[in-house]
């Protein structure tokens with residue numbers, strides 16, 4: 558884990574500006590997801606995680622009330638340093654704290670190995686979402 562890495566959780570009202578800036582950089586600018594798909598009605602009811610290294614905001618993710626984890630994004634220059642792991646752990650811990658029995662996510666296929674390291678198993682076949690190949694993964698808590 559990076560020195561000085563901190564993850565905080567908060568509502569969309571608290572974290573929208575910083576979280577959406579990361580998401581637009583990663584999903585819209587880098588991965589070419591259509592901008593109109595990036596923010597949705599689930600943001601307002603989700604718990605959001607924000608990763609910072611000092612003053613720099615470097616990653617985000619969210620937990621929906623139904624146990625779906627999503628919108629996991631780390632800025633390209635900060636990948637491979639434990640930021641995604643810290644975000645995922647924080648969201649899993651929050652799901653456990655809320656008494657959820659399992660967490661589920663729609664993983665981009667390139668990230669299957671990342672989520673598998675944290676105990677997620679794939680279920681069902683591959684499908685397309687926002688123009689990118691995905692598979693559903695789940696983990697019991």
Ligand SMILES: CC(C)(COP(=O)(O)OP(=O)(O)OC[C@H]1O[C@@H](n2cnc3c(N)ncnc32)[C@H](O)[C@@H]1OP(=O)(O)O)[C@@H](O)C(=O)NCCC(=O)NCCS
Pocket residue numbers: 583628629630631632635636637638639640641642643663664665667668669670671674
């Ligand atoms: C997927 C993503 C969130 C991972 O974040 P990250 O900060 O690079 O991940 P970490 O450095 O915390 O990696 C944790 C572990 O997973 C491994 N890992 C990271 N990405 C991986 C991948 N794509 N496949 C397999 N293993 C991976 C790391 O090597 C590390 O292993 P270690 O603990 O043995 O060192 C990041 O690559 C990202 O934002 N990608 C672009 C957006 C995206 O595709 N998000 C996923 C949407 S489903």
